[in-house]
Amino acid sequence: MSDDEVRRRPESRGSSCPFDWCTTRHGQTTHEADEDHRSGGRSLTLTLRDERDGAAISTAEVEVGLLRRRSDTRTWLVIEDGRDIRVHITAESVHDLLDAVLADPAVADELGIPTGDGER
Numbered sequence: 001m002s003d004d005e006v007r008r009r010p011e012s013r014g015s016s017c018p019f020d021w022c023t024t025r026h027g028q029t030t031h032e033a034d035e036d037h038r039s040g041g042r043s044l045t046l047t048l049r050d051e052r053d054g055a056a057i058s059t060a061e062v063e064v065g066l067l068r069r070r071s072d073t074r075t076w077l078v079i080e081d082g083r084d085i086r087v088h089i090t091a092e093s094v095h096d097l098l099d100a101v102l103a104d105p106a107v108a109d110e111l112g113i114p115t116g117d118g119e120r
Ligand SMILES: [Zn+2]
Pocket: 013, 017, 018, 019, 022, 023, 024, 026, 036, 037, 038
């Protein structure tokens, strides 16, 4: 994100939005439902295995971002491919998930996630 984008962001969100991550142009959308708070999405390719389906391996192009509908009391991490994959995880659960992974330095190391424990 360029410095210009960072500077423009609060203005484009509108003064009524309290979320720094939100990119919705509040007050400039056509439908009330479009006023949900959404972050910019990031696209990535996931490699997945479905154990229910004989451990079939596939890849999926997904978009990851934050969503907080106007009716929500929580912010959700959303992982979707627009078809079959629709995973919404609360921000608190994402935190718990990361804590669980980082709790075992050997697991974090296998996943390539720095834990700040230094060299072993
Ligand atoms: Zn917003």
